[in-house]
Amino acid sequence: MASTVKIALVFPDLLGTYGDSGNAQILAARARMRAVLAEVITINAGDAIVDDADIYVIGGGEDGPQQAAVDLARRDGGIARAFERRAQFLAICAGFQILGQAFSTSDSDNTPGLALLPVVTRRGAQKRCVGEILVDPDPSLGVALVSGYENHGGQSELLEGRPLGKVLVGVGNTYADRVDGFLSENVVASYAHGPLLARNPGLADLILARVPGILLGPLGDEGAAQSISAMRAERIAAARRIARRDRVLGLVSRHRD
Amino acid sequence: MRLSPRRLRAAIKVANASGALSRRLGRGSGVALAGRILTLIAPDALSTLSQGVTSVLVSATNGKTTTTAMCSAVLATKYKVATNSLGNNMTGGLAQALASSEAANCAVLEVDEAHLGIAINSLAPKAILLLNLSRDQLDRVSEVRSVASRWSKALSTSLDLKVIANVSDPMIQFAVSRHPNVVRVALGNPWSLDASACPACDAPLDYSSGLSYRCTRCEFHMPSCEFVLNGSYLESGERSTIEIFTPLPGAFNVSNAAMATVLGIEMGIAPDDALRAISAVGAIAGRYETVWLGGRRVLLLMAKNPAGWQATIEMLRNDSRDVVIAINAQVADGKDTSWLYDVDFSPLGQRTVMATGERRWDLSTRLHYDGVAHRTFESTESCIAASNGDEVVFVGNYTAFQSLRRLVSRASAQ
Numbered sequence: 001m002a003s004t005v006k007i008a009l010v011f012p013d014l015l016g017t018y019g020d021s022g023n024a025q026i027l028a029a030r031a032r033m034r035a036v037l038a039e040v041i042t043i044n045a046g047d048a049i050v051d052d053a054d055i056y057v058i059g060g061g062e063d064g065p066q067q068a069a070v071d072l073a074r075r076d077g078g079i080a081r082a083f084e085r086r087a088q089f090l091a092i093c094a095g096f097q098i099l100g101q102a103f104s105t106s107d108s109d110n111t112p113g114l115a116l117l118p119v120v121t122r123r124g125a126q127k128r129c130v131g132e133i134l135v136d137p138d139p140s141l142g143v144a145l146v147s148g149y150e151n152h153g154g155q156s157e158l159l160e161g162r163p164l165g166k167v168l169v170g171v172g173n174t175y176a177d178r179v180d181g182f183l184s185e186n187v188v189a190s191y192a193h194g195p196l197l198a199r200n201p202g203l204a205d206l207i208l209a210r211v212p213g214i215l216l217g218p219l220g221d222e223g224a225a226q227s228i229s230a231m232r233a234e235r236i237a238a239a240r241r242i243a244r245r246d247r248v249l250g251l252v253s254r255h256r257d
Numbered sequence: 258m259r260l261s262p263r264r265l266r267a268a269i270k271v272a273n274a275s276g277a278l279s280r281r282l283g284r285g286s287g288v289a290l291a292g293r294i295l296t297l298i299a300p301d302a303l304s305t306l307s308q309g310v311t312s313v314l315v316s317a318t319n320g321k322t323t324t325t326a327m328c329s330a331v332l333a334t335k336y337k338v339a340t341n342s343l344g345n346n347m348t349g350g351l352a353q354a355l356a357s358s359e360a361a362n363c364a365v366l367e368v369d370e371a372h373l374g375i376a377i378n379s380l381a382p383k384a385i386l387l388l389n390l391s392r393d394q395l396d397r398v399s400e401v402r403s404v405a406s407r408w409s410k411a412l413s414t415s416l417d418l419k420v421i422a423n424v425s426d427p428m429i430q431f432a433v434s435r436h437p438n439v440v441r442v443a444l445g446n447p448w449s450l451d452a453s454a455c456p457a458c459d460a461p462l463d464y465s466s467g468l469s470y471r472c473t474r475c476e477f478h479m480p481s482c483e484f485v486l487n488g489s490y491l492e493s494g495e496r497s498t499i500e501i502f503t504p505l506p507g508a509f510n511v512s513n514a515a516m517a518t519v520l521g522i523e524m525g526i527a528p529d530d531a532l533r534a535i536s537a538v539g540a541i542a543g544r545y546e547t548v549w550l551g552g553r554r555v556l557l558l559m560a561k562n563p564a565g566w567q568a569t570i571e572m573l574r575n576d577s578r579d580v581v582i583a584i585n586a587q588v589a590d591g592k593d594t595s596w597l598y599d600v601d602f603s604p605l606g607q608r609t610v611m612a613t614g615e616r617r618w619d620l621s622t623r624l625h626y627d628g629v630a631h632r633t634f635e636s637t638e639s640c641i642a643a644s645n646g647d648e649v650v651f652v653g654n655y656t657a658f659q660s661l662r663r664l665v666s667r668a669s670a671q
Contacts, residue, residue: 013453013461017392022598022626029626045454045461046473062400068459131592149593193595198622224625227633231618 004037005211008053010079011061013044014069015095018151018193020059023090023204026197027055030204033224034217045069049078054211056082060093060152060193063105070098073114083116086186088210092196093152096181096189097121104154117182117189118159119173126175128153133170133192134239135180138162143202146180147235148192156191158182164190169243186210199235201228265306268299269352291349303348303379306355311336312364312380313520316373316408317388319565320513321346323505324388325367326541327517330534335526336363344542347372351380370404374411377418384419384523386516388444390428391451392596393562401428401451408432421519423512424480427470431456431477441482442519443468444512448564450599486515499528502536505545507572543662550665551641554648555581557665559658561590563599569652574604578648581640583614583657590654597623605629611640614657637661 009024024040031038043049045068056079061069073079083089089099097103100119102110109123128151135146146165155174163173164181172180172191181190188207190196197204209216219225272295295302313332315325322344329340339361341354346369355364368376370390377385387408390401405428412420412433420439424430425446433439445468446452452470455462460474469479485492489511491499503514514535521531540546546557556578560566573580586592594616602624610631612620621633634640637657641649653661 013450016450016599018593019595019598022595022623025598026626062402064402064459065454068454068461149595151593193593195595195598198595198598198619198626221625224622227618227621227625231622234618 004039005031005055005208005214006050006053007038007040007055007057008050008082009040009042010049010056010058010095011045011065011069011072012042012059014065014072015059015061017061018059018093018149019195019198020057020092020095020193022195023059023092023197024057026195026201026204027057027090027208030201030219031208031214031216033220035220036208036214036216045072049073049076049082051078051081051085053082053087055088055090055207058089058091058095058098059195060095063107066094066098066103067105067107067111069094070111070113073098079114080116083186088207089187089189090196090207091117091182091187091189092193093150093191096191097154097156099187099189100156101159117187118161119156119182119189120159121154121156124153124155124175129171129175129191131170132235132239132242133172133180134168134236134243135165135170135172135190135192136168137165137203138183141183141203141206143200143206144232145236146190146192146196146203147199147232147239148190148194148196150191150193152191164188169239194235198228199232201225262305265299265302266356269295269302269349269356271298272349273353291347295349295352301379302352303355303376304381306352307364307380310339310355310362310364312366312382313524314366314368314373314376314380314382314385315388316368316370316385318370318391318393318562319568320388320509321367323510323538323541323544324386324513324516325365326538327503327514327535328386328520329365330538331517331521331526331531332363332365332524334521334530334534335524337361338363338365340365341367342542348375351376371407374407377411377415381415382418384421384520386421386520387429387432388423388513388516389426389448389564390432391448391562391564392599393591402456405429405432405456409435412436419523421516421523423516424482425468427452427462427477427479428456430479434477434480440484440519440523441480442484442486442516443479443482444486444515446470448567450563484515484519486512491515491518496522496528499532502532504536504539507568509568509572543658543665548665548669550668551638553641553644553646555641556648556650557658557661558650558652559655560652561655563596566596566600566652570600570602570604573608573650573652576650577608578650579609579611579644579646580605581611581613581637581644581649581651582620583637583651583653583661584612584617584620585615585654585656585660586619587615587656590656594619602627602629609645611643613637613640614653637664 028038100113103121104123133150163179272291339358422433455472457477458475471478
């Protein structure tokens with residue numbers, strides 16, 4: 001079995017607007033709770049991107065830093081090499097967008113991405129998507145409802161492949177498609193932060209379990225499990241309440257709160 | 258249409274009453290609505306009310322209310338001061354503060370970051386203090402960089418006013434860099450998560466030379482400063498070093514006091530007089546107040562965003578009292594709690610920590626992942642009742658703090 005799970009946190013200084021470094025911390029913590037050694041390698045802007053990590057965590061950010069991140073990542077090449085050998089990727093919001101074919105910023109409507117995912121992101125004509133999001137994940141994953149908070153203007157269209165799941169509450173990739181994120185054998189991408197793995201420990205364990213040679217035993221920390229399920233129950237109920245209210249108000253497409 | 262002062266005061270009352278009504282109906286805090294109504298019925302309100310008044314504005318993500326209180330105290334040694342001491346810092350609140358005192362010849366006003374441009378244009382202030390800019394209430398999309406750009410634009414048309422700026426924060430330096438009349442202060446920069454990329458060109462900033470920064474691509478860098486805060490000593494090339502004192506806890510309050518002292522010096526007030534005035538500023542709208550609750554002494558602290566939380570946790574690092582943390586996520590707090598993961602709670606690891614608030618399970622989850630043992634309770638009263646110590650520190654975000662204050666005033670009324 002792999003001696004230590006190496007988790008690369010990519011550019012938290014550029015792409016870390018929504019507590020995204022929490023995702024890397026949670027992956028490491030949940031590995032350690034099962035006595036699996038784990039190490040978080042923080043790659044700040046300007047550092048070389050290691051290409052031998054097991055999991056790459058990429059978060060969300062503002063337009064300028066997003067542009068800087070894609071420029072640095074393209075020049076460095078580490079992410080593309082890691083992707084080529086099928087390392088695991090967790091990509092949220094702007095992190096999801098930069099892995100795609102192209103995305104929009106305030107300066108440009110067609111910025112080339114790293115072209116690793118079949119997704120194109122354009123600026124939305126409608127208002128920004130801000131609020132609780134609830135996703136019914138792809139059944140093949142065998143994980144519970146995905147709960148999170150989204151905050152993005154971009155509309156991401158999948159050119160092929162599967163999304164992470166169907167949107168039950170909120171917007172997700174686009175106003176029209178009612179799906180969120182992207183899913184493949186080595187990628188979990190989503191617009192949901194919170195951060196995502198705090199709200200959805202099942203996804204964290206799924207990503208860890210995909211690392212070759214990792215065997216996950218039962219979680220040792222009962223207290224943490226209780227708090228997480230109480231939080232999930234509370235947030236999922238809140239999302240459904242918002243959905244009911246929006247239906248009543250006829251504001252489904254305006255999605256707020 | 259220019260309104261007479263009397264009709265103007267009536268207009269302000271109408272606007273603020275509408276805001277209060279909106280708040281009672283549960284449609285948000287009502288402050289923004291009050292401002293919109295006032296702008297509609299009396300568009301010149303702010304400029305009319307500020308005629309003949311020397312105004313000073315204070316804006317920042319953190320420390321506005323405290324620094325405004327300190328600046329008011331300093332200027333009160335020379336002027337008759339009007340101020341918005343309850344943190345009511347948007348257009349309606351500014352107008353209300355100005356209208357509240359006819360005798361005032363000076364106004365010290367804290368201004369919401371997004372309203373600084375309007376305030377500068379309509380109040381023609383003599384000086385403004387800019388303290389820091391960092392992430393706050395993520396769901397409102399006030400991206401730090403766009404706020405800094407708007408500040409820079411607002412300053413470009415007001416070249417006469419004096420800008421007292423903490424340029425240890427790259428976002429502040431970016432906002433003031435082209436202004437001809439800046440008093441530069443270096444407070445040190447404990448929070449750089451929002452300024453790791455150059456505000457001018459997005460390349461990484463290099464902080465390796467200690468307390469200053471330099472862009473790795475363009476010319477942007479930390480300038481030399483007229484004042485440098487070194488621990489509690491305010492050093493200045495031409496003047497003797499001043500020791501800053503405030504009874505308020507935390508390094509960030511020494512920084513706030515230093516800014517108020519610099520304002521005093523720039524406004525012709527002797528440093529000793531300024532310091533004496535600052536040392537008399539204690540609890541501010543309940544913050545830093547010690548109250549009795551459930552038979553225990555409770556110190557009340559408020560933190561509203563990651564930078565504020567981190568500074569507060571650092572302050573509590575060497576404390577031994579039990580800590581109650583309360584997190585809500587109402588509109589005024591920001592509905593997105595993901596910022597909890599931008600704060601390192603681990604310095605509280607050896608303490609008795611209790612989690613409460615409407616989003617106590619989010620907080621509890623965060624504390625678990627940071628290795629902070631804690632218990633979770635439905636209410637602050639239950640936390641305090643469960644404490645073994647005689648003294649408890651309460652830290653809440655905005656609405657959690659306000660609801661504890663209401664509880665305290667109900668308890669003391671009984």
